[in-house]
Amino acid sequence: MNLSSSSKSPGSIGNAHEAAHRDPAVVIFGFWVFMMSDLIFFGVVFAIYITMVGATAGGPGPKELFDFGSLFAQTMLLLTSSLTVGIATVTMRHERSRASFLFWVVITLLLGIGFLTLELYDFSEMASKGGVPSRSGYLSAFFGLVPLHGLHVTFGCLWMLVLIAQVFTMGMGQVVKLRFLRLALFWHFLDLIWIGIFSIVYFGGWVYG
Amino acid sequence: MSATEHGWLGKLSWESLVFSNFLESPSINEAVASAAGSLVILASIAILGLLTWYRLWGPLWRDWLTSTDHKKIGIMYIVFAIVMLVRGLLEGMVMRAQQAAAPDGFLHADHFAQLFSTHGTIMVFFVAVPFLVGLINFAMPLQIGARDVAFPVLNQISLAVTVSSGILLMVSLVVGQFSTGGWSAYPPYTGGDFSPGVGPDYWIWAIVFSGAGTTLTGINFTVTVYKCRGPGMHLFRMPLFCWTVLCASILMIFAMPPLSVAALMLGLDRYLDFHFFTNDLGGNMMNYANLFWLFGHPEVYLLVLPAYGIFSEVFSTYSAKTLYGYKSLVIATMCIAILSFTVWLHHFFTMGQSPTINIAFGIATMLIAVPTGVKVYDWMATMYRGRIRFTTPMVYAIGFLILFVIGGLSGVILANPTVDFQVHNTLFLVAHFHNVLIPGVLFGILAGYNYWFPKAFGFRLNDKLGRLSAYLWFAGFMLTFFPLYVAGLLGMPRRSFTYADLTFKPYMIVAFIGAMVVLAALITLVVQFLVSIRDRHKTRVPVGDPWDGRSLEWASPAPVPAYNFVELPTVTDRDEFSEAKEHGRAYQRPKNYRDIELPKNNPLGFILCVTSGILMFALVWYIWWLALISALAILIAVIASTFRKETEYIIPASQLEKDTEAWLALVEKSEAVSRDLEDSPRNVGYSKLEL
Numbered sequence: 001m002n003l004s005s006s007s008k009s010p011g012s013i014g015n016a017h018e019a020a021h022r023d024p025a026v027v028i029f030g031f032w033v034f035m036m037s038d039l040i041f042f043g044v045v046f047a048i049y050i051t052m053v054g055a056t057a058g059g060p061g062p063k064e065l066f067d068f069g070s071l072f073a074q075t076m077l078l079l080t081s082s083l084t085v086g087i088a089t090v091t092m093r094h095e096r097s098r099a100s101f102l103f104w105v106v107i108t109l110l111l112g113i114g115f116l117t118l119e120l121y122d123f124s125e126m127a128s129k130g131g132v133p134s135r136s137g138y139l140s141a142f143f144g145l146v147p148l149h150g151l152h153v154t155f156g157c158l159w160m161l162v163l164i165a166q167v168f169t170m171g172m173g174q175v176v177k178l179r180f181l182r183l184a185l186f187w188h189f190l191d192l193i194w195i196g197i198f199s200i201v202y203f204g205g206w207v208y209g
Numbered sequence: 210m211s212a213t214e215h216g217w218l219g220k221l222s223w224e225s226l227v228f229s230n231f232l233e234s235p236s237i238n239e240a241v242a243s244a245a246g247s248l249v250i251l252a253s254i255a256i257l258g259l260l261t262w263y264r265l266w267g268p269l270w271r272d273w274l275t276s277t278d279h280k281k282i283g284i285m286y287i288v289f290a291i292v293m294l295v296r297g298l299l300e301g302m303v304m305r306a307q308q309a310a311a312p313d314g315f316l317h318a319d320h321f322a323q324l325f326s327t328h329g330t331i332m333v334f335f336v337a338v339p340f341l342v343g344l345i346n347f348a349m350p351l352q353i354g355a356r357d358v359a360f361p362v363l364n365q366i367s368l369a370v371t372v373s374s375g376i377l378l379m380v381s382l383v384v385g386q387f388s389t390g391g392w393s394a395y396p397p398y399t400g401g402d403f404s405p406g407v408g409p410d411y412w413i414w415a416i417v418f419s420g421a422g423t424t425l426t427g428i429n430f431t432v433t434v435y436k437c438r439g440p441g442m443h444l445f446r447m448p449l450f451c452w453t454v455l456c457a458s459i460l461m462i463f464a465m466p467p468l469s470v471a472a473l474m475l476g477l478d479r480y481l482d483f484h485f486f487t488n489d490l491g492g493n494m495m496n497y498a499n500l501f502w503l504f505g506h507p508e509v510y511l512l513v514l515p516a517y518g519i520f521s522e523v524f525s526t527y528s529a530k531t532l533y534g535y536k537s538l539v540i541a542t543m544c545i546a547i548l549s550f551t552v553w554l555h556h557f558f559t560m561g562q563s564p565t566i567n568i569a570f571g572i573a574t575m576l577i578a579v580p581t582g583v584k585v586y587d588w589m590a591t592m593y594r595g596r597i598r599f600t601t602p603m604v605y606a607i608g609f610l611i612l613f614v615i616g617g618l619s620g621v622i623l624a625n626p627t628v629d630f631q632v633h634n635t636l637f638l639v640a641h642f643h644n645v646l647i648p649g650v651l652f653g654i655l656a657g658y659n660y661w662f663p664k665a666f667g668f669r670l671n672d673k674l675g676r677l678s679a680y681l682w683f684a685g686f687m688l689t690f691f692p693l694y695v696a697g698l699l700g701m702p703r704r705s706f707t708y709a710d711l712t713f714k715p716y717m718i719v720a721f722i723g724a725m726v727v728l729a730a731l732i733t734l735v736v737q738f739l740v741s742i743r744d745r746h747k748t749r750v751p752v753g754d755p756w757d758g759r760s761l762e763w764a765s766p767a768p769v770p771a772y773n774f775v776e777l778p779t780v781t782d783r784d785e786f787s788e789a790k791e792h793g794r795a796y797q798r799p800k801n802y803r804d805i806e807l808p809k810n811n812p813l814g815f816i817l818c819v820t821s822g823i824l825m826f827a828l829v830w831y832i833w834w835l836a837l838i839s840a841l842a843i844l845i846a847v848i849a850s851t852f853r854k855e856t857e858y859i860i861p862a863s864q865l866e867k868d869t870e871a872w873l874a875l876v877e878k879s880e881a882v883s884r885d886l887e888d889s890p891r892n893v894g895y896s897k898l899e900l
């Protein structure tokens with residue numbers, strides 16, 4: 001029931017340095033709650049997208065715009081990056097060398113940047129075929145949702161850069177480790193969202209649009 | 210409307226200033242607008258001047274603006290909410306004056322529309338929410354026996370963006386025009402085609418930023434209640450207020466995102482020519498209505514649940530009885546929280562769904578009356594055979610019980626789609642929602658303010674003036690809003706700046722008189738505050754328990770020290786502090802004193818308040834370079850703050866020992882007073898054991 005005190009014996013209640021907000025369990029739980037809220041955010045935008053499939057107003061639709069070759073590559077990049085961020089977590093947990101940890105983080109970062117590059121390339125291809133958000137409700141919904149995920153990935157990349165800097169300036173202490181654990185959770189979460197985007201936005205849009 | 214059409218000041222120009230219109234074409238309408246603008250400017254100058262004169266900048270910065278203490282953050286939330294409350298109420302009165310004076314009123318249609326839009330927006334987002342969040346911040350961690358909320362700096366950030374959005378609304382009085390689209394800002398009217406000005410942009414950014422703050426607050430409170438409860442404080446030992454806070458926080462987490470999405474999409478439509486809600490090219494405004502009310506209905510429960518919590522504490526304390534039906538109240542709270550997500554469609558029964566869908570949502574709406582009824586009976590049973598004291602909070606609570614039930618019943622009437630087809634968009638609806646918001650939320654807030662004030666500042670508020678204010682509120686509310694039920698049934702539309710049918714006039718005049726009584730209530734509140742400060746030496750309650758309180762927030766001295774508890778209390782029961790007093794466990798010397806670690810002051814909140822305010826202003830006025838700079842500043846400030854290493858400071862055991870021994874000595878020599886004497890100068894916050 002009461003997790004904040006379960007880690008301490010009843011005798012040591014009110015002991016020194018028991019500032020609750022540094023308890024890892026609290027920090028991680030807080031991040032889960034945040035992701036829950038973010039999930040609702042995405043969920044609502046997904047719902048809007050679903051209602052707007054077909055509202056192309058005579059403009060280009062999924063069949064004209066989507067490039068599944070590039071999408072397959074993006075999916076592979078993102079899925080692999082989930083794997084590498086997992087490996088980084090494991091190296092951190094097992095207190096492997098800082099170099100191997102950083103190696104996996106940098107690989108993840110590169111994969112993320114690769115994903116974003118391809119995504120931007122896709123958007124520019126779509127734009128060249130007239131697929132811009134001002135063209136129709138459908139395209140507005142598309143560009144409301146997919147770049148939202150892209151922004152999250154961008155934010156994750158920035159976070160990774162900051163953490164790499166902090167590994168050097170602050171060392172691999174508990175603070176940095178906890179931050180990395182949350183980043184890893186966030187990264188997996190974005191992967192899941194991407195699977196939703198792939199199946200609903202791209203595949204579903206292609207089938208029903 | 211593209212970005213390049215404007216100069217380096219964006220859309221901003223001399224004509225944007227409210228005074229320029231007055232100078233060009235003087236009229237009463239412009240005079241009212243200019244007066245409001247001047248008031249904002251003069252008040253700001255006065256505040257800055259006074260702070261400088263009394264050399265308060267240093268203390269303000271050290272003790273408040275950079276503080277991470279949940280109690281101080283709570284108090285800052287409340288101060289902010291009170292400022293906004295005054296503006297919102299004044300706007301309500303100006304509107305009542307206009308409708309009483311109609312058909313020959315003194316305001317233009319556009320100005321009236323701005324008034325109801327800002328009034329609604331302010332009352333919901335910048336009065337009710339921040340006031341409650343402030344009270345929760347102050348009381349909840351104390352009630353669950355915690356040192357602080359789970360994320361103190363995040364708490365600061367939530368406050369920062371809420372305040373900067375409020376300031377943005379104040380700025381809109383001086384520069385440019387606010388939206389005329391109501392608090393719900395329905396497109397396509399608020400889209401770029403029909404509202405090309407900056408008004409809806411003011412609304413959008415204020416909503417997006419304050420909404421983000423509220424979401425973060427919800428996360429913070431949820432984690433605090435789940436993870437930071439003191440030893441022995443099982444969920445089912447929490448005071449009921451904490452349960453309502455938990456449910457309201459969960460509502461914040463789930464209900465705020467749809468609003469943020471709706472506002473951001475409206476922004477995309479306006480700024481980047483998207484077509485989410487436009488009339489043309491496949492846009493669909495019904496999506497907006499659904500998103501907005503998917504937030505909007507849970508929002509009203511988000512507001513009223515914590516108010517229920519406050520009333521529960523008040524009923525039990527001033528009846529000197531444990532809360533009747535605690536478990537049923539908890540379950541009812543949860544039922545309401547869940548049901549609140551299943552009824553949003555009752556806000557647009559008339560907008561084209563099939564009757565089957567309308568009926569389903571109508572029934573779901575009526576169902577909410579069941580758990581609410583359970584609560585009302587529980588509160589009455591709590592009072593039954595209690596030794597009731599008619600203090601200010603209790604007067605508010607009893608007024609709530611009677612008036613809120615009336616408002617709830619008019620809600621059940623509106624939940625019937627066939628009835629709603631007749632009275633939607635009339636003053637009947639306006640009467641209904643004020644009838645739940647004022648007796649429910651506002652009275653709850655004011656009860657909480659009177660109840661916890663001595664805990665926060667160490668002296669009691671004047672009870673006589675408090676009760677006078679409460680009675681004036683009742684009278685004012687009834688006079689203002691009961692006539693609106695009738696005017697609504699007669700068919701008077703809401704949001705009308707004038708009318709031709711003079712049948713409405715008498716009701717509008719009574720309502721105006723009522724609004725003046727509300728003004729008297731507001732003034733009495735201010736007088737109560739000033740008189741209480743003057744008399745503070747006679748009403749000090751340093752021992753900390755002026756009302757024979759039952760929960761843990763009363764177990765510490767008043768004002769509460771930064772660390773809350775020297776030794777976190779071990780909870781063994783519901784109504785823990787009552788139990789402790791009864792069994793002689795209260796006011797005990799800790800076995801030993803140990804250092805306490807607390808979060809250090811942090812300037813991040815203040816920096817974000819300033820930068821986010823500038824960012825919003827730049828976005829509203831299309832000043833892109835400034836928007837870019839302030840957005841970068843926000844990013845850099847946040848990243849830089851994560852590089853801070855020393856984020857905690859230590860309060861040494863010796864200090865704790867000194868404080869506590871002084872307090873215990875005070876307890877020793879103080880007279881324990883019985884509950885009947887709680888309003889006399891003899892009440893120093895040490896209550897006598899009476900069973």
Ligand code: HEM
Pocket residue numbers: 298301302304305325326328329330332333336337390391392393639643646647650651686689702703704705724727
């Ligand atoms: C007792 C003082 C108050 C007065 C005199 C007052 C007056 C008014 C008036 C005249 C309107 C416009 C009605 C119309 O559409 O014709 C209005 C709307 C509204 N009021 Fe109040 N009000 C008061 C308190 C409050 C409070 C305490 C709240 C919320 C906590 C509130 C929330 C609203 C909302 C949400 C609207 C709808 C705005 C819109 O149409 O978009 N009011 N009020």
Ligand SMILES: [Cu+2]
Pocket residue numbers: 505506509552553555556
């Ligand atoms: Cu509703």
